[in-house]
Amino acid sequence: MEWWQAVIVGIIEGITEFLPISSTAHIGFFTSLFGYSSTDPSIVAFSAIIQAGAIMAAIIYFWKDIWRTAKAFFAGLVNKSKRKSFDYKFGWLVLIGSLPIVITGVFLQDFVETAVRSLWWMVTGMIGFTFVLWWADKAGSRNRKETSMAKKDSVIIGLIQVIALIPGVSRSGAATAAGLLQGFDRVTTTRLAFFLGIPALFGAAVLQIAAHHQEIGAGVGWVATGIGTVVSFVVALVCIDWLLKFVSRHSFSVFIWYRFALGGVLLVLLLAGVIS
Numbered sequence: 001m002e003w004w005q006a007v008i009v010g011i012i013e014g015i016t017e018f019l020p021i022s023s024t025a026h027i028g029f030f031t032s033l034f035g036y037s038s039t040d041p042s043i044v045a046f047s048a049i050i051q052a053g054a055i056m057a058a059i060i061y062f063w064k065d066i067w068r069t070a071k072a073f074f075a076g077l078v079n080k081s082k083r084k085s086f087d088y089k090f091g092w093l094v095l096i097g098s099l100p101i102v103i104t105g106v107f108l109q110d111f112v113e114t115a116v117r118s119l120w121w122m123v124t125g126m127i128g129f130t131f132v133l134w135w136a137d138k139a140g141s142r143n144r145k146e147t148s149m150a151k152k153d154s155v156i157i158g159l160i161q162v163i164a165l166i167p168g169v170s171r172s173g174a175a176t177a178a179g180l181l182q183g184f185d186r187v188t189t190t191r192l193a194f195f196l197g198i199p200a201l202f203g204a205a206v207l208q209i210a211a212h213h214q215e216i217g218a219g220v221g222w223v224a225t226g227i228g229t230v231v232s233f234v235v236a237l238v239c240i241d242w243l244l245k246f247v248s249r250h251s252f253s254v255f256i257w258y259r260f261a262l263g264g265v266l267l268v269l270l271l272a273g274v275i276s
Helices: 003-016 023-033 041-061 063-078 086-107 109-113 119-139 151-165 171-181 186-218 222-247 253-272
Strands: none
Touching: 003 023, 003 041, 003 222, 023 041, 023 119, 023 253, 041 063, 041 186, 041 222, 063 086, 063 186, 086 109, 086 151, 086 186, 119 171, 119 253, 151 171, 151 186, 171 186, 186 222
């Protein structure tokens, strides 16, 4: 992959990773335009690895919260008197909510990377799940805060996140819809999507490096992968701050209509044979 192509894909990843619009579908579209197949192992690995750049941006942005939660969590593991704090409880909730997609992703890795990786699946996931996100944004009571989160909420959000293994659905979109349907407000839902995404996506990047490091070297190339990862980190850092401010004042309608429009455009391009 040329360096400028890696820059473009890195920008796309940084913008779309945490927005409920499916970074996988966007990367699949642009890499297809650059002549790569969405099922190419090096592209699958490249996509997962540059996601790590966006995840590092989230870790840095929320570092104080993550560090506070981590300290409380490990303190509670060794000292029962420390287990009453919400930070200790929240650490468990993030872990519980992350497990379903991690476990499913590991056991269905081959299926996810091949059978459902085509642009047709991406379009189906993009358009189909948009209806779910629209309903969640309209039907959710939005009167709950982060401190009211319970194990049941974490399990439900975690299970719905599994649907995001279908390209086009969007992991952040699935977590957002689940959070809204559980009654959380938009800012809380967005924050939860960030925290639940960190373990899953970081783990996916590690697995892809271990499994496909040779394909990356022979295909996309490590230089391009490094460039894409750095660019996605910088862009994601800006987008995280923007998104939290945006959802504090607006609904998810703009993303919902964007998903419909993009899904329609991709469907037309697929039917016309422009992309495949």
